[in-house]
Amino acid sequence: MDNGTPFAKMNGLGNEIVVADMRGRADRVTPAAAVALNANPATKFDQIMAIHDPRTPGTHNYIEIINSDGSLAQACGNGTRCVVQALAAETGQKIFTFETVAGILNAEEHADGLISVDMGVPRFGWEDIPLAEEFRDTRMIELQIGPIDAPVLHSPSVASMGNPHAIFWVDRDVWSYELERFGPLLENHPIFPERANISIAQVTSRETMNLRTWERGAGLTLACGSATCAAAVSAARTGRTGRAVTVTVPSGGRLKIEWRDDDHVVMTGPAEWEFSGTFDPATGAWQRDQQDVA
Secondary structure: OOOOEEEEEEEEOOEEEEEEEOOOOOOOOOHHHHHHHHHOOOOOOOEEEEEEOOOOOOOOEEEEEEEOOOOEEOOOHHHHHHHHHHHHHHHOOOEEEEEEOOEEEEEEEOOOOOEEEEOOOOEOOOOOOOOOOOOOOOOOOOOEEOOOOOOOEEOOEEEEOOOEEEEEEOOOOHHHOOHHHHHHHHHOOOOOOOOOEEEEEEEOOOOEEEEEEEEOOOEEEOOOHHHHHHHHHHHHHOOOOOOEEEEEOOOOOEEEEEEOOOOOEEEEEOOEEEEEEEEOOOOOOEEEOHHHOO
16 A cells, blocks of 8 residues: 555554554644544544654654544543553563653553553643633532533533543443433533543442543543543542542443552553554555455
8 A cells, every 4th residue: 555554453441542653754644544544444443543753862752642533632541551562562662651742651561461651640720621711629610411400410520631531420320321412512611622521430439430431532432541540530639539549441441540649640451452454644545454354
């Protein structure tokens, strides 16, 4: 294929990821290519993790993160684990430092195959998330969906993990809420000038919670790493859990989140390879590698 660049179709606990090898190239994956890839059932994805040559000394690669609608994302923890697994399999290296638009990420593949990503320091200031108006206490802001006297969801915690998140706390099963209906409305609410990832969280103990997420620019997802981190730190910040929590996501998988004493959030979980191929980063035209063709 002309202009073909290698890619791997992977997933992080069901979060569908395309890892694109853009090293040695000056071009980028276009929004049109992203939309075209997502339109094909075989390559449908939540994020593309485009691996570029490093821009900053001391880092291994620059990672550009692209949503399924062609927009750019600042962070994707599940996608970062997929990148680590792909590069570790290629190089034998286990420890990586990546640069993203949101900052520097350190990651490591462990002997058991699980991968830890240091997602950095969460931010809670209303300007940092960002919000369109001032809220001095972002552990709970005034936002609701449904009737004024009986809202379905209300009073979310908000935080930034390099990208904006709103977490609505619920007592019932997270599947009993129509997130597919509420998600688009809340993602695009005027309070979020850069849109937001919308999550519903049910705390089940001091060390566990369940989470569903409507992902900004991608929609309903089986897992969202940055949302899991945002929910975990918000749960600790509001006294619902401690600073180490295991989060069950819609795929049925679990992510371990630790909000360390140095304020960094470390996410640990698996990544899974599905198949590989090549694609045109300008158009999204692709073909599967021959060894993957039955």
